[in-house]
Amino acid sequence: MKDIAKKSNTVYLLDKYQIQASKKYGQNFLIDLNTIKKIVNTTNIDKDTCVIEIGPGIGALSEQLSYHAGHVLCYEIDTRLKDVLEESLGEFKNIEVIYQDFLTVDLKNVVDDLKKRYHRVCIVANLPYYITSDILEHIITSNSQLSSIHAMVQKEVAVKLTDQNYHSPLTFMIESVGSISLDMIVSKNVFSPAPHVDSAIIRIELNREYNPLLNFILKPAFTQKRKTIYNNLKGLFHEKTKDILEECHIKENKRPEELKIEDYLKLTQFL
Structure with a gap:
C-alpha cells in the first residue's frame, strides 16, 4: 500500500482489521503525510543507513523511511497489528518487522550485526509518552554503535531535555554520550486519536561510550x-x-x- 499515512488509508486498515488505538501501549497513529516526510528529512538517512524503528504502528512512518534507508528494522510490541502490517508493508522488501518488546532487545548485539552490512545505524521512534525515559535509557546504556536517535516525544519533555538549565539523571546520561537538539514541533492534530498535547522530534547524536557506573x-x-x-x-x-x-x-x-x-x-x- 502506498501513502499509508493518508487518513483514508489509515481508516481503511483500522476498520478492515477492527483495530482501535491501544491506550495500554500509548498508540496514536500519524495521519499526515507531509508531517511524516518532514520527520524523515530530519534524520538525514540514506541507502547506507539501517533504521531501527520502535513501534511502527500500521507502518505510516516505516513506509517513508524505506524510500530513503537501506533497511528498516521495526520492533512492534502489539501483535494485534500483524495482519495490518502484512498488508500495509508486505510489498516493501527492505522492511522487517519483529514482534518483541523493545525493552527486552539486546540492542548492542543487534547493532553489531547490522554494522557489518550498513555504514550507519540509527533509531527513529514515535515513543509512547508513558515510557519515553525507559526507552531512551535502554538505548543509551546499551553502548551500541548507533550514530543517532530521532525520537518523537511529548513537546514539554522535549523542551525540558533540550534546556541547558534543566538537569535530571536522563539529561546527564545523554550529555555523557553526545548532544541533544529539538528538530521540529509536531501538532497533536496530525494524529488519530489526537493526544491532548503537541509532540516534538528530538535528535540525540551519539559519539561517546556510556559509562555504566x-x-x-x-x-x-x-x-x-x-x-x-x-x-x-x-x-x-x-x-x-x-x-x-x-x-x-x-x-x-x-x-x-x-x-x-x-x-x-x-x-x-x-x-
Missing part, C-alpha cells in the same frame, strides 16, 4: 532533589562521602542538579 551514581544522587548531594550519596559512600566529595572538588551542600556531568564521572571512580 553512572547508573549507580545518578539514581541515588537524585533520590531526593531537594536534599544536598552529600545527603543523597551518604547511603552509597557512607563515612567516606565527605572525603570523596572533597577529592572531586564538589561542595557537599550542592543540589544534585547543580553538578556537571564531569562531576558525576569523577564520582564513578570511587565505586
Whole structure:
C-alpha cells in the first residue's frame, strides 16, 4: 500500500482489521503525510543507513523511511497489528518487522550485526509518552554503535531535555554520550486519536561510550532533589562521602542538579 499515512488509508486498515488505538501501549497513529516526510528529512538517512524503528504502528512512518534507508528494522510490541502490517508493508522488501518488546532487545548485539552490512545505524521512534525515559535509557546504556536517535516525544519533555538549565539523571546520561537538539514541533492534530498535547522530534547524536557506573551514581544522587548531594550519596559512600566529595572538588551542600556531568564521572571512580 502506498501513502499509508493518508487518513483514508489509515481508516481503511483500522476498520478492515477492527483495530482501535491501544491506550495500554500509548498508540496514536500519524495521519499526515507531509508531517511524516518532514520527520524523515530530519534524520538525514540514506541507502547506507539501517533504521531501527520502535513501534511502527500500521507502518505510516516505516513506509517513508524505506524510500530513503537501506533497511528498516521495526520492533512492534502489539501483535494485534500483524495482519495490518502484512498488508500495509508486505510489498516493501527492505522492511522487517519483529514482534518483541523493545525493552527486552539486546540492542548492542543487534547493532553489531547490522554494522557489518550498513555504514550507519540509527533509531527513529514515535515513543509512547508513558515510557519515553525507559526507552531512551535502554538505548543509551546499551553502548551500541548507533550514530543517532530521532525520537518523537511529548513537546514539554522535549523542551525540558533540550534546556541547558534543566538537569535530571536522563539529561546527564545523554550529555555523557553526545548532544541533544529539538528538530521540529509536531501538532497533536496530525494524529488519530489526537493526544491532548503537541509532540516534538528530538535528535540525540551519539559519539561517546556510556559509562555504566553512572547508573549507580545518578539514581541515588537524585533520590531526593531537594536534599544536598552529600545527603543523597551518604547511603552509597557512607563515612567516606565527605572525603570523596572533597577529592572531586564538589561542595557537599550542592543540589544534585547543580553538578556537571564531569562531576558525576569523577564520582564513578570511587565505586
